[in-house]
Amino acid sequence: MDQRIINLYDEYTHKPLTRKAFMQQLVMLTGSTAAAMSMLPLLESDFKTANITTEGELFTEYITYPGVQGEMKAYVARPEKKKKYPAIIVIHENRGLNTHIEDVARRAAMAGFLAIAPNALAPLGKPAATEDEARQLFTTLKAEDNTENFMRCIDYLPAREDWNGKFGCVGFCWGGAMANTLAVKVPALSAAVAFYGRQPEAADVPKIKAAVQLHYGALDERVNAGMAAYEEAMKANKIVYEQYVYEGANHAFHNDTSTARYNEAAAKLAWSRTIAFFEKYVK
Template structure:
């Protein structure tokens, strides 16, 4: 798919463009409204298309949970190996700006199948929870208090660390909007044991010195919007002597790991980034 169409969709999903304007501009690029309509399913999420695990996978135990925080209950999806006999390292999976949807629950199950206790919180809980309509979910993110989100994530870290089925070590991985949350949490939470960012905006350079957890950073070579902040982030990490590994996946787009979006998903890059993520968490969160 032409890169200008990918860039337009990225602008639509991250910069508040309304759907009518998006379709008008897409039609101009595609050569007509009918052609634009045919492209939309390739751009938007198809949860069934991308699922890699089954919700009722017998090798896993899953449940809906509620995490107490100072700003109210944080709903979440918890997954772990069904046959776990020892406390497990724990991971928080932070969703994109579409909320806690079937794709993120699938990602949580993938991590659980690798031997982790995994919590995927719904950070739209304070606004009534993630709706079924992805566009409605996207519009809700402007109403979030990001300091409250950071505090809720820290409460989730404490909640996981204190569970009997946890070994007390907690990491966090986030995608897109969730990647930005990982940066904020890494700055604010000395209790965090490891963080992984998938193409999320970097925290302010002047706050990087507060980061204590080791970081694994995944970015997309064609992602000009997020990529613009990467050099300053890396410079700040180097200047502060932080432990991090940064991978730039050339020739792929923002959201390359999201296999529900046919136009942006890149199987090779996604597979490699996920393998690196699991290996990183196994190294940093071992008991």
């Protein structure tokens, strides 16, 4: 697919570009309305095709905990055997909790972790009917409330009999930025993994106590613009970190429900590195 089309879609999903303006530009790039419409299913996530993880025996449930301005909800997955596990907070993109992120949580559970995937949109009290609606709802949330709601997930952990006291986090896109934020805000965090997430301010990097792992798609110019400054600040402050850039990969390359942007080789390699990182710093 023409990289200009993927870049346009990235702009549409992350910047104030209206649906009408996006479609007009997409028609210009593809040459016709019919061609533009045929591209949409390849660009947009199809959660019906989420790679549902069924291998092995898992325990799953939905839980709630108090949020800043309403009840937070989260999906939980862990190995079936009831014992104490290290926890991994799985943080979604700017779509809220969906079947893809629940599948990612099950992947972490299969690796021997207690995975908890909160839904940032839960306090609004209504599910989003479409991706566009979900992204619009995110614009109504306050950044400080979002951070507090994910920190409250950490506060919830001691109430669980299946938690061993250690925890890390992994986030994607919007969630990648949140993973970096939690690394700054939560000194007790053991490890933070950010997939193509916005970086924290350099002045905040000295607050990081966690080990940090970063995954970037080489074609993701928007997010990668902050990569060098973040790495420089981590080096200067002797933060334990790993950084990987995947050639030929776009933003959201790990999301296997997006045909145009999913990169199987990069996604599998990045996830294997993520699990190895958690096994080293969280288990």
